Amino acid sequence: MTRTPLRPLARILDARDKGENPDAIERENIRMRHEEMRDRARSRAQGRLQMLGMLFFCAFATVGVKMGALSAAEPEEPTAAVIGTPIVGGRAEIVDRNGRILASNLVTHSLYVQPPLMTDPAGSAAKLVEIFPDLDLERLTRQFTGERTFVWIKRKLSPEQMQAVHDIGDPGLLFGPREMRLYPNGRLASHVLGGYRFGEEGVSAAELVGRAGVERALDDYLRDPANGARPLELSIDLSVQAAVEKVLDGGMRLMNAKGAAAVVMDVHTGEVISLASLPDFDPNDRPAPPVTGNPEDSPLFNRAAQGVYELGSTFKIFTAAQAMELGLANPTTQIDSNAPLVWGKFKIGEFEGKNYGPTLSLTDVIVKSSNVGTGNLAKQIGSARQETFLRSLGLLDPLPVELGEAPGVKPLLPPNWSEISTITISFGHGVSTTPLHLAAAYSSILNGGRVVKPTLLRQSGPRLGERVVSEATSALARAMLRQVVVRGTASMAEVAGYAIGGKTGTADKQKATGGYEKNVNINTFAGVFPAHDPKYVIVVTLDEAEDLTGPEPRRTAGWTAVPVAAEIVRRAAPLLGLRPEIEPPPPAAVTVSAKQ
């Protein structure tokens, strides 16, 4: 039991003494305390009520002010808020080096259907099929009469088609504005441009996404609204590209090749002036990737930048240049060329089992394209130095070129770079690269000896990298290549006034299963013009070409790729602004004439 203290104790004790009832005193005391407490609580409550009143006043005032602000605001047309980021439909134009349009955008309309709005679903479906015969009537009818509330019909409409659909007059047929990509030159430079697809699609816009080529590699740049209306300038020259494709197409047919590729490159900047691959396609209507057959036979396949081939004897100039650079030989050094070259169980012979004699000068090794000579030279160079040299030319790594496919194209290398690999690689077997690789490596060797990286973007000046060979070596290599044209395997490449120097390459085609095909070749010509003042490198590759005009089919590069390359130079060089010139006479002659 708790004891309640008697309060006020003094008075209660006093009352007890007097015999009075102490309860009355206690009750009185409680009453007094209660009064006092109440007064206190009341004044506190009054303060707090005032506080509440203030709060409520402020709240009402806030609502009133906000109402006033809203009323004073101009009413706006309600626009549907877009959830998430809006679709950016813009895409920069692409132009060639002279500002001619390669890719542009065109406003068009998509066609979609909202079946709940349709007045006559079945009839409209039938009329749509009349306009677009590729549509399936049964399927359309099913979609229009079913549960669906939205159906895409066509991504792009021509104005005539749009009018025809409009004339059906069904309110459920709706048009959505959007931009489409247009390649006004059709098939021209199709592998460079690549093509596009629609990305995210809305009824009021659609994303344009690059699918291949430059469009894919520079997709972010092209779609970036920050670049505004500034078009993307490519290094391609539209007229040269047209000439190259035209000649290459004719050459491919004449030589009965199943494919062809050509690259024209500026030796000092690495700019790709023209890049062609046949067969090609129309990027306005890019075909679907093939699901059957060899993907390398598809028109989508870019033979110039995607196709890795053993490019054969065109590699011999690398061996010769490296040997001269290392001081192992000069153009007149006699090289052991006694065929066949025996290495272990392997025997390496010359073309058609020929023998060019016990020794050849280095120039003649190149001019006659002696496998044995370059093989012996490569043995002196050694595997490690050869690999380093080829890697410094960029032949062993994917090219840093602005094509969507380029990063995935790795040259094929021998798993183990042994001495026999070194020997075969010296004349272009054992390493597979693309024609574009070859063009870049030729440019690096022949432009005075500085590495260039291939690019599809227009450059304002030379982009020379580190030195791979000296000026002198470069000049000697050019002189050798010139001799190949003057008196060697590429004699058909002589174009008066343009002093082409170059090297042929005839390589047996590799089977998919391993080993080599018989009588099925990759024919390549890689050259530079003019040889005394290098401006451009050209590489032409024909796939499975054979010249059937003679008594027996001729399948060497000298008979197939070389005349095509010559024709290309004949047509393209004037377009590039090169005047035909007479080669300067040898320095000795100048001295003589000066003495007069």
Next chain:
Amino acid sequence: MTEMVFGSIPVREGEPILPRWWRTIDKWSMSAILILFGIGILLGLAASPPLADRNGLSPFYYVERQAFFGVLAIATMIFVSMQKPETVRRIGILGFFAAFAAIALLPVFGTDFGKGAVRWYSFGFASVQPSEFLKPGFIVICAWLMAAAQEINGPPGRVFSFGIAIVTAFFLAMQPDFGQACLIIFGWGVMYFVAGAPFLLLMGMAGAVVIAGIFAYEGSEHFARRIDGFLSAEIDPRTQIGYATNAIQEGGFFGVGVGGGEVKWSLPDAHTDFIIAVAAEEYGLVLVLVIIALYALITLRALYRLGRERDPFIRLAGTGIACMFGIQAIINMGVAVRLLPAKGMTLPFVSYGGSSLIAAGLMVGALLAFTRTRPQGEMADILLKRRRP
């Protein structure tokens, strides 16, 4: 003799009821309430046709109903305001238990009218939302308990009332009706504040409310969507808020004119939760400010008069009712102008709704009963002040 023959004239103890009622009632507040009711009818004329059109009834069907229930509500209000505070307390406590039982039985007998929350009893001709009737009863019982706690040797009434508040809020949240649950908690908090809550505890409670809000956000998709909609900077014009904002802007200062409003055709809740948008569009900012002023007048006047009240029960109960009344108006209008996240809350006396009208009548009736002029011992105050300087 006359007296012996005819009997004496019975002497009334005290004044007759009506004169005393008229003398002591807060006439300003009562007028404000009647004006609000009139505005409610006026806006009903605007908001009724679209709803009636949707439900296939005669255009002013809802106005007629509003008028019928409004008269009932006003009669209720006047009747309640005539009662002595003790009678109001008695009725209120009994009413609370009845309403609580009704809420507890909702899951068994209630209906959700296809709106996803079981809040109503359907009686054919009318539906009743018991939580509307619960609020005045709840305020009364909590005030009674808190006032008792202030007596020496009184019961621990604050704890009891807190328990009641929690249980009631829980039952409401189960329906789910978070709005009413929050109102209940708010009413209790206000009374506790006036009853002398320590400030530290109040801050702790504010923190608890924040935490509870976070839990509700995480746990309830319904709740989270509302908050997200409020927090996003863009107003989606296809939401109710978007329509309401647009309507207020269209209305401008003087409105587009009677019957010219568009928003009532597009907002499903134009006659209840967004009645203020209808008012703003058709009659402009002027009427909206009048409405705000009327609510402010009722609330602030009640708080002012209660500040001088001596009786702790009357003070607390009056505070609770006045604040609940005011906050309902603030929330309703605050939602329409996007000061607050979307929360269905009717505008007392203006929004359409039979049972809510009568419940509002009960509520303001009790408020008027509590704020009647009473002797507050002013004389004693003066004398005491003199005695105890």
